[in-house]
Amino acid sequence: MAEQLRWVLIIISVIVIGGLLIHGLWSVRKKDEPATPADERVEPTEQAPVQQTAAEPIQERSAERDEPQFGDLSFSAADEQPEPQQSVEQTPEDLEEPKAESESAAPAADFIIVHIQMPEGMVMEGSKLLPAVNTLGFKYSEEGFFNRHLDPAGLGPVLFRLVNMYNPGTFDIDNMEQFSTAGISLFMTLPCDGDGLAAFNMLHSAAKKLADEFGATILDSQREEMTVDSVREYVEKVRSFCA
Structure with a gap:
């Protein structure tokens, strides 16, 4: 076992x-x-x-290298909306005729500017202003202001211009009955065509007639009341450019 x-x-x-x-x-x-x-x-x-x-x-x-980056170019609603127009004085540079930029001649080096300012609270009525400027030989231009040519019939070079002192700086010839302004401006460019002193004398004479017509004050380019010394300074400036 x-x-x-x-x-x-x-x-x-x-x-x-x-x-x-x-x-x-x-x-x-x-x-x-x-x-x-x-x-x-x-x-x-x-x-x-x-x-x-x-x-x-x-x-x-x-992709970041190839595609343009727009992060720095952001726009706000304020950037897209134009600023409201204010009633401010116009400058001759703003109101020069567009065709002048394309001319081969050298641009104007300076301006003679004379303002005609109404007393506070008063305005020039368009119904009276239009016949007054027509009597002085001004011709309405397509740009919206009045030109004084060498020939009162509107022929020859422009000697000086008449514009609205306030925005938009122009005149609506079809609505002069409803138009009014507190001031207008006369200006000529330097150097000028032809006899510069004769053109300035004509401008100064037109300014005095318009001021008398509306009870306005003649001011210089600094918006100070025109004096004998101011006129002499303008004459010397014209001589320096148009001699």
């Missing part, structure tokens, strides 16, 4: 040891086997997002 039990234990031991050996050999062989094609297909799929992510910043930077 003891002999039989001993052989049974030996057989079981052999089976257990053999099983362990077989399991160990199988594990080693499993580790040494190369990756299957299925495993190889999975790896590129896992790496693809990494490659795509790395390329995206390059594309974005390239």
Whole structure:
């Protein structure tokens, strides 16, 4: 009986040891086997997002270089709306005829400006102003102001101009009955065509007649009342340009 039990234990031991050996050999062989094609297909799929992510910043930077940037050019509603017009004095530069810019002659270097200002609270009515300027030989121009030509019929070079002292600086010839202004301005450009002193004398004479007609005051370019000294300074300026 003891002999039989001993052989049974030996057989079981052999089976257990053999099983362990077989399991160990199988594990080693499993580790040494190369990756299957299925495993190889999975790896590129896992790496693809990494490659795509790395390329995206390059594309974005390239787009930033190629496209114009407008971040510094923002506009507000105030920028888009024009400023309301105010009743301010006009300058001869603002009212010069557009065609003068395209002429080959050199631009005017200076101006003779004489203002005719109404007393405070009073205005010149257009119904009286129009016949007055027509009598003095002024001709209405397409630009909206009155020109005094060398020939009273409106021929020859322009000697000086008459404009509205206040915005918009022009006159609406079709609505002079409804028009009124607190002042007008006469100006001539220097150098001038022809006899500059004769043109200035004509301008000064027209200013005095208009001032007498409307009870207005003649002012110089500084908006100070015209004096004998102011007239002399104007004469010397005209001589310096038109001698």
